[in-house]
Amino acid sequence: xxxxxxxxxxxxxxxxxxxxxxxxxxxxxxxxxxxxxxxxxxxxxxxxxxxxxxxxxxxxxxxxxxxxxxxxxxxxxxxxxxxxxxxxxxxxxxxxxxxxxxxxxxxxxxxxxxxxxxxxxxxxxxxxxxxxxxxxxxxxxxxxxxxxxxxxxxxxxxxxxxxxxxxxxxxxxxxxxxxxxxxxxxxxxxxxxxxxxxxxxxxxxxxxxxxxxxxxxxxxxxxxxxxxxxxxxxxxxxxxxxxxxxxxxxxxxxxxxxxxxxxxxxxxxxxxxxxxxxxxxxxxxxxxxxxxxxxxxxxxxxxxxxxxxxxxxxxxxxxxxxxxx
Numbered sequence: 001x002x003x004x005x006x007x008x009x010x011x012x013x014x015x016x017x018x019x020x021x022x023x024x025x026x027x028x029x030x031x032x033x034x035x036x037x038x039x040x041x042x043x044x045x046x047x048x049x050x051x052x053x054x055x056x057x058x059x060x061x062x063x064x065x066x067x068x069x070x071x072x073x074x075x076x077x078x079x080x081x082x083x084x085x086x087x088x089x090x091x092x093x094x095x096x097x098x099x100x101x102x103x104x105x106x107x108x109x110x111x112x113x114x115x116x117x118x119x120x121x122x123x124x125x126x127x128x129x130x131x132x133x134x135x136x137x138x139x140x141x142x143x144x145x146x147x148x149x150x151x152x153x154x155x156x157x158x159x160x161x162x163x164x165x166x167x168x169x170x171x172x173x174x175x176x177x178x179x180x181x182x183x184x185x186x187x188x189x190x191x192x193x194x195x196x197x198x199x200x201x202x203x204x205x206x207x208x209x210x211x212x213x214x215x216x217x218x219x220x221x222x223x224x225x226x227x228x229x230x231x232x233x234x235x236x237x238x239x240x241x242x243x244x245x246x247x248x249x250x251x252x253x254x255x256x257x258x259x260x261x262x263x264x265x266x267x268x269x270x271x272x273x274x275x276x277x278x279x280x281x282x283x284x285x286x287x288x289x290x291x292x293x294x295x296x297x298x299x300x301x302x303x304x305x306x307x308x309x310x311x312x313x314x315x316x317x318x319x320x321x322x323x324x325x
Contacts, residue, residue: 007265010289014099022102025049033170036319048310050169051077055208058082059147060156072160073312084299089215093259095292097209107201110194122196132204140207166313167321198241213255220277223252229272236263236273261285
């Protein structure tokens with residue numbers, strides 16, 4: 001009998017590819033910063049993809065772009081990567097979360113480990129789970145209110161051009177290179193939470209996921225259930241890491257859906273649960289992976305073609321700013 005490839009393989013391969021990319025960027029960026037701190041101009045470019053870890057900068061950059069028609073030259077890739085994530089949400093639900101974000105496979109691995117060690121995962125009661133899920137929307141609302149409403153455009157542009165923002169990526173690197181006791185304690189608590197509760201960070205606290213979830217309400221791609229083919233075994237609902245009642249839905253519209261394909265590939269009835277575009281065109285996970293990758297490659301190529309992928313801040317200026325700190 002011919003062996004079939006694991007159905008989740010496309011997602012795992014894409015996750016592994018992005019994790020490898022992030023690891024390469026982190027090592028290369030760390031070396032780039034180390035050379036500057038030694039007073040040496042690096043002989044290679046800073047990897048622009050590190051801007052993807054500056055979502056606040058990205059949100060500010062997107063607002064500036066919309067209002068002025070100009071993509072700000074300081075950390076422009078932050079705005080472009082956030083745009084790619086938003087476009088993903090409009091087309092492929094929260095595919096960015098489950099296929100691209102490095103936190104998702106870490107969280108997924110922790111709750112799988114927790115299940116092995118403890119024999120089960122734990123779910124807070126509904127009366128507690130519901131307000132906890134609202135926390136990420138409150139955090140998102142705070143940042144959106146500050147950046148999109150309260151901050152005047154001249155002030156926003158001044159911040160984008162400020163010395164603090166020019167080396168915000170380096171500050172973030174140093175934050176993780178030399179974490180405080182409080183930081184380590186918070187990370188330990190979050191790791192323990194993910195060990196006991198499925199996707200605790202993504203479910204309760206991630207404002208990036210909250211933003212993509214709200215945008216994904218307009219997504220063309222959604223998980224749909226064909227009642228005529230459904231055996232009502234409940235496996236789709238049981239496998240959902242967001243605890244969505246997939247078996248009770250005709251179309252899963254929830255902003256909590258990660259588009260992780262666990263419900264699709266866990267269904268024993270062919271065609272009963274599928275990811276579809278516009279409710280009609282089935283999206284196998286391999287095609288989903290291809291569309292996702294093309295979106296990010298397209299944004300990368302656009303940024304390079306427009307001359308707005310690499311930050312305009314020179315290594316010499318960054319060296320001076322690091323000395324002034």
